[in-house]
Amino acid sequence: MKKRILIIEDEIKIARVLKLEIEYEGYEVLVEHDGREGLEVALNNNIDLVLLDVMLPGLSGLEVLRRIRKANSHLPIILLTARGSTFDKITGLDYGANDYITKPFEIEEVLARVRSSLRFSSLLQQSKQMDDFQLSIGDLVVNQETREVKREDIDITLTPKEFDLLVYLLKNQNKVVTREAIILTVWGYEYEGETNVVDVYIRHLRKKIEEGFETSIIQTVRGVGYTMRVK
Known part of the structure; x- marks a missing residue:
């Protein structure tokens, strides 16, 4: 079953490029351009990873991140931040982002970070399942x-x-x-x-x-x- 990735990015061209490249890698991709709508999709669909822009209309990326984390502590989230926005990076990590990528970025870097985050998430799920089956004293x-x-x-x-x-x-x-x-x-x-x-x-x-x-x-x-x- 294909992994489903949600892109929340208000810049249409960037979102389109990301969608095409990520789909080419074999993932299913959903795209939203508004923070509030992106949050709704993230909370009400089976999403495996979110690529989240910090600067969004409707609801800021950091607020979207905070609300997703409140409902789901395990969903991998990668922030897309502007060059030099140290505050956004630090705040994003404090809010529970798994990683961040600085714009402008190389698509190969994005794909590598996506693969890494999904792999780590899969390992965590396997570990959790093992814990569910295991009893000890x-x-x-x-x-x-x-x-x-x-x-x-x-x-x-x-x-x-x-x-x-x-x-x-x-x-x-x-x-x-x-x-x-x-x-x-x-x-x-x-x-x-x-x-x-x-x-x-x-x-x-x-x-x-x-x-x-x-x-x-x-x-x-x-x-x-x-x-x-x-x-």
Whole structure:
């Protein structure tokens, strides 16, 4: 799927050249010449990067930048600034611009900055997705997507039920969870066995993730259940 780039530039000739060159590189390009209209497009469409002129009618580029950042902290934004406008560059970076290009510019520089910003944005998204899948406590790391479990970078093999139990404890780390709550979540409503199944699986889990390591992670709360915390 093509990356979609929004150009907000009031100088018609510059906007046209940018649009043609960027489209030639394989991107989809939208163009607006007014700050207020450009802001509306940026906020209400799936945009992958914004090329934003500082001097705009309707709403200044810096104000457009500020409002976009208030709604979206991750969208890459490259400012187009006039030569010598140090104030605009500094203010733009303070407002959250990812980069700036000084006019007049070479189109090769623009394309290079666009590629760089999109590449960095993609890496950030990948990192965020990894964080969403990953759970950890101390030196124990669990990837929910791949179902990998590591402690001190040592691979630990768990059964499906042991893994589900570990994930539940990790999601509730530093909280005390009862045996009943564990059974309800990990084994489900239809489970009709004994509640000591939890104790049995906790023992299995402790053997795999604690034996041979210096610190204990799973703590017993007498008369209540279990908690996961690093002492």
